[in-house]
Amino acid sequence: MHKSLLEIRTNSPSDASNEIHATAILHRDETENLRRLAPKLVEHLKESGLFRMGLPKFLGGWEDNPVEVLKAYEILSCSEAAVGWSVWNNHLACTFGRYLDEESMKEVYKDPSHVYANSARPEGVAEIVDGGYNVSGRWTLVSGCEISDWFVLRCLVTGEGLPSTLGPGANLKLFFIPKEAIEVVDTWHVGGLKGTGSHDVVVDNHFVKEAYAVDFDSPVAIDNPYSRLPIGCLNSAGNAAIALGIFKAAMDDLVRICFERVTPGKNPDLRDRDRIQSVVAKSKTTLSALRGQLHNAVSVIWEEAKKENTYTDEQLADVWSASVQAATIARSMVTEIYAAAGTVSLYTENRIERAHRDIHAVLQHGIIQPHWMNQAGMAYLGIKPKGAMFRI
Known part of the structure; x- marks a missing residue:
């Protein structure tokens, strides 16, 4: 129930x-x-x-x-x-x-048992017809597609006078499509994030009514502080939080292994090694610092949302830069933990092995790429950031 x-x-x-x-x-x-x-x-x-x-x-x-x-x-x-x-x-x-x-x-969203998936990649085409659109396409990397009930998929809208290819002037919209119209193509044969089920999905000439097609300029129906939060940088912050969680898993596993593999009379144990001690200390303080910076930047955005204020580019840049930095350093630290642990990192029974695969997969996402740090730097230098999702 x-x-x-x-x-x-x-x-x-x-x-x-x-x-x-x-x-x-x-x-x-x-x-x-x-x-x-x-x-x-x-x-x-x-x-x-x-x-x-x-x-x-x-x-x-x-x-x-x-x-x-x-x-x-x-x-x-x-x-x-x-x-x-x-x-x-x-x-x-x-x-x-x-x-x-x-x-x-x-x-x-009426059914609390429903699960949702999305792809912001404009890999489909939506042809304008009476009352709505006919949607077709194939989207890659649609996480959770096998367990989802609704899909939000981005398309290039085509019709009289509109560009038929992506580029300047292209009309892009998000389409809400039920699972009945979705075909899942088994493509997710990977190492990292294997459990996300991020297969391809196909939609073949499915009609979507006008009300279920939106874009980032559409009016927001329910006005509250949470619905005023910027989608782009908050999504990047979420990705960074995932990376921090994986970092913590690797760190915790290294500590666990050190305590479990203590052999009286045999020296040095894993925990007696200078490199291990240094990596554990570095991991703990680094995780705390990255988490604090990320949470602080997002807290500022939240306070502005509650006051109905317009975010400054610098405030948004704080979230983008904290996110990219947190995720990037987390990946580096997991790699350092993996190397320091030695041969135990090779065994799948230890979470370090999975963490090493997963965090590299997490940082392949476009929302956490280095160019967002460039966009943040532009804001700090008084240049207007040009990234499409920087302010959305």
Whole structure:
């Protein structure tokens, strides 16, 4: 029995994530082998409400300080990276719902058992027809597609007088499409983030009514501080929080191994090595510093959202730069942990091995690439950032 929407939102995201932790650990191997989240884990996540954090409160969303959401991603990713990634991915699909009219929003998000997927890549084409659009295309890397009930997919809109290819003047929209219109193509044969089930999906000439097609200039139906948060940099911050969670998992596993592999009379044990001691100390202080910087930058944005203020480019840059820096350094630290641990890092029974694969996959996402640091630097130097998602 699923909790009511009211029950779902009474628990903080971090508390709910701590309750998921044991389930995620228990089903890590199953998630890895299935290449998607284990069924019992999916059910637990649905009941927790974590898939719905990006929605308005009346639909079971969080609608409060987004730092709590970052904490949730970190906790979940520390237990199993695919879980943090999947919840983060759902958050974006729910955030896109802010652009629907209220009636359409209620229809798409009415069922608390539903899971959502998205692709912001404009890999489809939507032809304008009477009352809406005919959508066709194939989208790559659609995380959680096998367990999702609704998809938000971006397309190039074509019709009389509109460009037929991507480029200057192209008209791009997001389309809300039910799973019945989706064909999943088994393409997700990977090492890192294997449990996210990020296959390709195909849509063949599916009609989408006008109300289910939106863009970033569409009006926001429900005005509240959370719906005023910038999508781009908050999505980058979420990716960084996932990376921090994986970093913590690798660090914790190294400490665990050091305590478990103590051999009286044999010297030196792993924990007696200077390099290990240095890496553990460096990891702890680095994680704390990165987390603090990220949370502080997002907290500033939250306070501005509550006051209905317009964000300055510098405030947005603080989030972008904190996100890219946190994720990049986290990846470097996981690599350092992997190297310092020696041969134990090679064995899949240790979480260090999985963390090393997963964090490199996490940082392949476009929202955390180095060019966002360039955009932040432009803001600090008084130059107007040109990145399409910098202010959205």
